[in-house]
Structures are given as structure tokens and as C-alpha cells.
Amino acid sequence: MGEDVNLSNNILAVITTKDKREMVSGGAPIFITEDKEEMENVSMLIARLTLGMVHDLGNGVKIIIRH
Structure with a gap:
């Protein structure tokens, strides 16, 4: 049937x-960046690679998060 949907799974x-x-x-992977600019870049790359938002x-x- 359907997949369980809850915040921790997504x-x-x-x-x-x-x-x-x-x-x-x-429990989710945590990425620590040097500054806000790097945080923007890393978050966009991870989102693209994982098809997340x-x-x-x-x-x-x-x-x-993957919706």
C-alpha cells in the first residue's frame, strides 16, 4: 500500500x-558550513541530488525535506 508519511521519514x-x-x-545528517554563503550552496546542491526541497x-x- 502507501508509505508511512511523517516528518522524521522525510x-x-x-x-x-x-x-x-x-x-x-x-537523526538526520547534519552539515556544518563556514558561513551563510556556503550554507546556501550546500543546501541547494543537496536538494538537487536528493530531489528534496x-x-x-x-x-x-x-x-x-522530500515531500
Whole structure:
């Protein structure tokens, strides 16, 4: 039948800068970048490779989710 859909199954990655790394933890892969520009580049590349979408949480953390 259908696949179970819940938030933990759909978060593919978490991306943040090294000064915000204390804000993230959990089971998804976490990518720590040097600055905001690198965070933008890394998040877009990961989203393209995984066919996911980037969501900015507004606190210096981005997540990649597959909808």
C-alpha cells in the first residue's frame, strides 16, 4: 500500500553554519558550513541530488525535506 508519511521519514538533511551548530541535533545528517554563503550552496546542491526541497527555518538552520 502507501508509505508511512511523517516528518522524521522525510527530513533528508540539516544545514547550518558553525556558529549555530549548537542549535541542531538528531537523526538526520547534519552539515556544518563556514558561513551563510556556503550554507546556501550546500543546501541547494543537496536538494538537487536528493530531489528534496530546502526550507529555511529562519534561525540560521535549513532543512531538506522530500515531500
